[in-house]
Amino acid sequence: MTRLRPLLVALLLAAACAGYLALEGRVSTDLADFLPAGGADDGLLLEQLRDGRAARVLLLAVEGGDALARRRLSQAVLDLLLRQPQIARAYNGSPEPDGETLELLFRYRYLLSRQSLEEANLRPQLLQRLAELRSPVAPLDKRLLPADPTAAFSDVLARLRPAHSPRQRDGVWVSPDGNRALLVAELRPQGLDVAAQAALVAAIERGFAQLPQSGNARLLISGPARFAAEASERIRFETQWLSILASALLTLFLLVIYRSPRLVLLSALPLGGGVLAATAVTHLLFDGIHAITLAFGVTILGVAIDYPLHLFSHLRGRSPAEALRRVWPTLRLGVATTLAGYAALAFTEFPGLAQLGVFAGVGVAVAAAATRWLLPGLLVALPTRDAPPLRLAPTLPAWLPLALAAAAGLALLGAAQHRPVWEDKLAALSPVPGPALALDRELREQLGAAEPGQLVLIRGADPQEALERSERVLPLLDDLVAAGTIRHYQAAATLLPSARTQLARRAVLPESTALAAALEAAQQGLPFRADAFRPFLDEVADARRLEPLTPERLSGLLALRLEDLLHRQGDGWTAVIPLGGVRDPAGVAAALTGVELPGVRYLDLARASSALVADFRNQALERLAWGGAGLLLILALGLRSPLAALRAVAPIVVAAAATIASLLWLGFALSLFHLISLLLVVGIGLDYSLFFREWRYRPEAQGATLHALLVCFGSTLGVFGILALSSLPVLQAIGSTVAVGVAFSFLFGFLFALTTEQFRAQRQ
Amino acid sequence: MISGSTIRILALSALLAALPAAVAGTSAEWTVPRLMAALRDSGPRETGFVEEKRVGLLEQTLVVKGRLRYLSPGELERIVVEPEPERYSVRGDLLTIESGKRPPRRLRLSEQPVLEAFIGSLRDTLAGDRQALERHYRLDLLGGREAWQLTLTPLAGPLRQYLQEVRIRGNGGEIQAFELLESNGDSSLTRLIPDHD
Numbered sequence: 001m002t003r004l005r006p007l008l009v010a011l012l013l014a015a016a017c018a019g020y021l022a023l024e025g026r027v028s029t030d031l032a033d034f035l036p037a038g039g040a041d042d043g044l045l046l047e048q049l050r051d052g053r054a055a056r057v058l059l060l061a062v063e064g065g066d067a068l069a070r071r072r073l074s075q076a077v078l079d080l081l082l083r084q085p086q087i088a089r090a091y092n093g094s095p096e097p098d099g100e101t102l103e104l105l106f107r108y109r110y111l112l113s114r115q116s117l118e119e120a121n122l123r124p125q126l127l128q129r130l131a132e133l134r135s136p137v138a139p140l141d142k143r144l145l146p147a148d149p150t151a152a153f154s155d156v157l158a159r160l161r162p163a164h165s166p167r168q169r170d171g172v173w174v175s176p177d178g179n180r181a182l183l184v185a186e187l188r189p190q191g192l193d194v195a196a197q198a199a200l201v202a203a204i205e206r207g208f209a210q211l212p213q214s215g216n217a218r219l220l221i222s223g224p225a226r227f228a229a230e231a232s233e234r235i236r237f238e239t240q241w242l243s244i245l246a247s248a249l250l251t252l253f254l255l256v257i258y259r260s261p262r263l264v265l266l267s268a269l270p271l272g273g274g275v276l277a278a279t280a281v282t283h284l285l286f287d288g289i290h291a292i293t294l295a296f297g298v299t300i301l302g303v304a305i306d307y308p309l310h311l312f313s314h315l316r317g318r319s320p321a322e323a324l325r326r327v328w329p330t331l332r333l334g335v336a337t338t339l340a341g342y343a344a345l346a347f348t349e350f351p352g353l354a355q356l357g358v359f360a361g362v363g364v365a366v367a368a369a370a371t372r373w374l375l376p377g378l379l380v381a382l383p384t385r386d387a388p389p390l391r392l393a394p395t396l397p398a399w400l401p402l403a404l405a406a407a408a409g410l411a412l413l414g415a416a417q418h419r420p421v422w423e424d425k426l427a428a429l430s431p432v433p434g435p436a437l438a439l440d441r442e443l444r445e446q447l448g449a450a451e452p453g454q455l456v457l458i459r460g461a462d463p464q465e466a467l468e469r470s471e472r473v474l475p476l477l478d479d480l481v482a483a484g485t486i487r488h489y490q491a492a493a494t495l496l497p498s499a500r501t502q503l504a505r506r507a508v509l510p511e512s513t514a515l516a517a518a519l520e521a522a523q524q525g526l527p528f529r530a531d532a533f534r535p536f537l538d539e540v541a542d543a544r545r546l547e548p549l550t551p552e553r554l555s556g557l558l559a560l561r562l563e564d565l566l567h568r569q570g571d572g573w574t575a576v577i578p579l580g581g582v583r584d585p586a587g588v589a590a591a592l593t594g595v596e597l598p599g600v601r602y603l604d605l606a607r608a609s610s611a612l613v614a615d616f617r618n619q620a621l622e623r624l625a626w627g628g629a630g631l632l633l634i635l636a637l638g639l640r641s642p643l644a645a646l647r648a649v650a651p652i653v654v655a656a657a658a659t660i661a662s663l664l665w666l667g668f669a670l671s672l673f674h675l676i677s678l679l680l681v682v683g684i685g686l687d688y689s690l691f692f693r694e695w696r697y698r699p700e701a702q703g704a705t706l707h708a709l710l711v712c713f714g715s716t717l718g719v720f721g722i723l724a725l726s727s728l729p730v731l732q733a734i735g736s737t738v739a740v741g742v743a744f745s746f747l748f749g750f751l752f753a754l755t756t757e758q759f760r761a762q763r764q
Numbered sequence: 765m766i767s768g769s770t771i772r773i774l775a776l777s778a779l780l781a782a783l784p785a786a787v788a789g790t791s792a793e794w795t796v797p798r799l800m801a802a803l804r805d806s807g808p809r810e811t812g813f814v815e816e817k818r819v820g821l822l823e824q825t826l827v828v829k830g831r832l833r834y835l836s837p838g839e840l841e842r843i844v845v846e847p848e849p850e851r852y853s854v855r856g857d858l859l860t861i862e863s864g865k866r867p868p869r870r871l872r873l874s875e876q877p878v879l880e881a882f883i884g885s886l887r888d889t890l891a892g893d894r895q896a897l898e899r900h901y902r903l904d905l906l907g908g909r910e911a912w913q914l915t916l917t918p919l920a921g922p923l924r925q926y927l928q929e930v931r932i933r934g935n936g937g938e939i940q941a942f943e944l945l946e947s948n949g950d951s952s953l954t955r956l957i958p959d960h961d
Contacts (some may be wrong), residue, residue, distance in 0.1 A: 167875075
C-alpha cells in the first residue's frame with residue numbers, strides 16, 4: 001500500500017491541476033500580453049502595433065473573368081465585407097463627399113484654401129478663368145465662377161483628394177492595367193487577436209466561394225490580418241506534424257532500447273506531470289497563460305525526458321530503489337542547476353520571459369520529483385543481460401580540453417567578426433513566405449495604401465494644438481516628397497487647417513469696398529461683365545464673419561477620414577501622418593530631428609520593434625548571467641569543491657561556444673529563440689557532464705551510466721533534429737541549436753571526462 | 765402558248781413594278797442609320813474650326829480658332845491657334861489638356877461620366893457610333909442627305925443640369941456645324957471649315 005501512496009498523491013495533484021485548468025483555463029494569443037508595458041514611447045509603439053490603422057487594413061483584389069464580371073464581383077465582395085461584424089469600413093471605389101459636406105467646404109473655402117485674394121493675384125486668376133471659358137469643357141466647370149473666380153474651392157477639393165488614389169473605372173477601383181478590381185477593408189480596433197483575424201479571413205474566402213458569379217475568378221487577400229492567419233495556420237500544421245513525428249520516433253527508439261512498452265509509457269509520466277503542473281502554476285500566478293509560453297515551455301521541458309531514462313538504464317540487475325540511489329544524487333544536482341538558470345528568467349520585467357521562467361522551473365522540478373518519488377514505486381527490475389559493461393581505455397592527451405577550448409574560442413571570435421551576431425528584426429522571424437509579401441507590396445502600391453510601419457506622430461493637449469504642430473511639419477514632408485524620399489503622406493492638417501491658420505487667413509481677407517475696387521482694376525480690359533462677380537464679393541464678406549471650421553462640425557466621410565488621422569489618446573490628442581513609399585527611413589528621421597518640433601515623433605515600427613527585441617534580449621542575457629553565477633554556486637556546494645564545479649562546467653561552456661560559432665558560421669544570426677534554446681542546451685549538457693563525471697569515478701556503474709547517456713543523447717538529438725527540419729524560422733532555430741548543442745555537449749563531456757581521469761592518473 | 769404581246773405586257777409591268785423601287789433608291793429617306801453609316805465612311809479628316817461662345821458672364825462673344833483633327837474612332841484632337849495656343853486631345857479613355865505654361869492636365873473619362881458624355885456628343889458623332897450616342901442622348905434627325913440636322917437631347921441624368929441640347933448640321937458624311945445649348949442660357953457655335961483649295 002505504501003508503494004501506491006505516491007501514486008495516489010500524484011493522481012490527486014494531477015486531478016487538482018487539471019480541474020483548475022478546465023474551469024479557469026484561459027490561453028491568451030494576444031502578442032501584446034507577451035511584450036512589456038514599458039515607458040511612454042513603448043506605449044506609443046505598442047498602441048500602433050495593436051491598433052494602428054495600417055495594421056488593421058485588409059487589401060483585396062478580384063482577378064480573372066472579364067471586366068464586367070469583376071465589377072459585379074467587386075460589388076458583391078463589398079456587401080460581403082460590410083456584413084462581417086469585425087469590419088468597420090470597406091470601399092471598392094473612391095467615395096465622393098456628400099452634398100452637405102461639399103456645401104460646408106464651399107462656404108468655408110476662403111478659410112480653408114491657401115490662396116491669397118491680394119490685388120496682385122486677382123488678375124492672373126481672371127485671365128486663367130477666361131482661358132478656361134474658352135475650353136471645350138467649360139460648360140462643366142463654370143457654374144461656380146461668379147461666386148468663386150479665384151477657384152478657391154477647387155484648391156480645397158484638390159487637397160481633400162488622397163494623394164495616391166487608385167484608378168477607377170465604372171465606379172470601382174481597378175489596378176493600373178485594369179486586370180484586377182481592388183477593395184480595401186478596415187477592421188475594428190481589437191488588438192492582435194490572431195484567432196479572430198484568421199476566422200475573419202476564412203469567412204471572407206468562404207463567402208466569396210459561395211457567390212454565384214465567382215466561377216473562374218479569384219479573390220486575393222493581403223494585409224497583416226491575413227499574414228497572422230496564415231502564419232498561425234502554418235505554425236499549427238507544422239507543430240502538429242513535427243510533434244507527432246518526434247513522439248513516434250522517440251517512442252520507437254525507447255522501445256528498441258528498453259524492449260518494454262511499460263517503461264516507455266512510464267517515461268512519459270514525469271514530462272506529462274511536469275507540463276500539467278507548470279501550466280497550472282503559471283496560470284495561477286499570471287492569471288492566464290500565453291500560447292507562446294505553452295509552446296516554448298513544453299519544448300524547454302525536453303530536458304525532463306532525460307530524467308526517467310537515467311533511472312531506467314540502471315534497472316538492469318538492480319531493484320528500482322537501488323537504481324534510484326545510484327542516479328539520484330547526480331540527477332538532483334543537475335535539476336538544481338537547471339532550476340537556477342530558469343529562475344533567473346522568472347525575474348525579468350517581460351511578462352513573456354517571466355512566464356517562461358516559471359513554467360520551465362516548475363515543470364523541471366515536478367518532473368524530477370516524479371522521477372524520484374513516483375516512478376520507483378511503479379517499476380520493476382529488468383532482467384540482467386549478459387552483455388559485458390562498456391569499458392573504454394583512456395588514451396587521450398591531457399592538453400586536449402585546453403586545445404578544444406581554444407579552438408572553440410577562436411571559432412567564436414572569428415565568427416563574431418565576420419558575421420552578424422544578433423538577429424533583432426522581427427521580420428526575420430516571420431513565417432510569411434516571400435510571394436505573399438510581394439503580393440502585399442504590389443496591392444499596397446496599387447491601392448495607394450500607406451505602409452503599416454511608417455508614421456509621424458504628433459502629440460498635442462487638444463485637437464487644435466495637434467493640428468498646429470502638424471502644420472509645422474507639412475512643409476518638411478513636402479520637401480521629402482519632392483526629393484523622392486517618401487512618395488506620399490496623409491495628414492489631418494491637410495484636410496482641415498488649424499483654427500489659428502483659418503483665423504489668420506480670415507484676417508487678411510479684404511473688406512468689401514477694397515475688394516470691389518481691386519476686382520474692378522483686375523477686370524480692366526477683360527470681357528467680363530461689370531457685375532459678373534457680385535456673388536463673389538458677397539461671399540467674401542460673409543467669410544470675414546465666419547468662425548473657424550473645427551473637427552466636430554464635420555460629418556460623413558470627411559469626419560471619418562479626419563478621425564483616422566486625429567484622435568484622442570491618453571490625456572491628449574494624437575495626429576497620425578501615415579507615410580507611403582518610404583525609400584529612406586534614415587533620411588526621414590534626419591529631416592524631422594533637424595528642426596525644433598515639440599511633440600513630433602517619427603516612428604519607424606520596424607526599427608522600433610528591433611530596438612524592443614534587442615532590449616528584451618539584453619535583459620535576458622543579464623538575467624542569465626546571474627543565473628549562471630547561481631548555477632556555479634549550487635554546483636560548488638553540491639560537489640563540495642569549487643574546482644570540481646569549474647571542471648564540470650568547462651565542457652558545457654566550450655560546447656556552448658562551439659554551438660554559437662557553428663550557428664554563426666552557418667549564416668544564422670542569434671535571435672531570442674536561439675538564446676532560450678542555449679539555456680536548454682546548458683541544462684541538458686550539464687546533466688551529461690555530471691553523469692560523465694559519475695561514469696569516471698564510479699567504475700561499477702560505468703556501463704549503465706554510459707548507456708543512459710547514450711539513450712538521452714539519442715532521444716534528444718532525434719526529437720530536436722526533427723524540429724530543425726521545420727520551415728518556420730522559430731522552430732528551426734530551436735531545433736538546430738539544441739541538436740548541435742547537445743552533440744557538442746555530449747562529445748566534450750565525454751572527452752573532458754576522459755582527460756580528467758588521465759590527468760589525475762598521471763599526477764598520482 | 766404565250767403570245768408575243770403577252771410577253772411585252774409582262775415585260776412592261778415588270779419594268780413599271782421596278783420603277784418605284786428605283787425611284788426609292790435614289791430619293792430614299794435620310795435616316796439615322798444612314799447618317800451614321802455616312803459618317804463612319806468618311807474616315808479620318810482634318811478641318812479648321814471657328815467657335816463662337818456666348819457666355820452670360822461676358823460682355824462679348826468669345827471667338828476661338830484652330831484645327832480639329834479626327835484620326836480614328838476614339839482619337840480626336842482640338843488644336844487652338846487663336847487667341848492662345850492650346851491643345852485638347854482625346855485618346856480612348858484619356859483626355860489631355862495642354863494649355864499655356866501650366867503642366868498638362870490628364871483626366872480619365874471613365875472616372876468622369878458627365879465629361880465623357882459631353883465629349884461623346886462630338887466624338888461619337890464623328891465616329892458614327894449610334895449605340896454610344898444613344899447611351900446618353902435622344903437622337904432626332906431632320907432634313908435630307910445634303911442638309912441634315914441631328915439634335916442630341918441629354919437623357920435624364922446629371923448631364924441635363926449642364927446641357928440642354930446639341931445640334932449638329934452637315935452634308936452627307938461631313939459635319940459642318942456643331943451647336944451647344946447649355947441649361948443656363950450660354951451657347952456656343954462651332955463651324956468646321958474644310959481645307960478646300
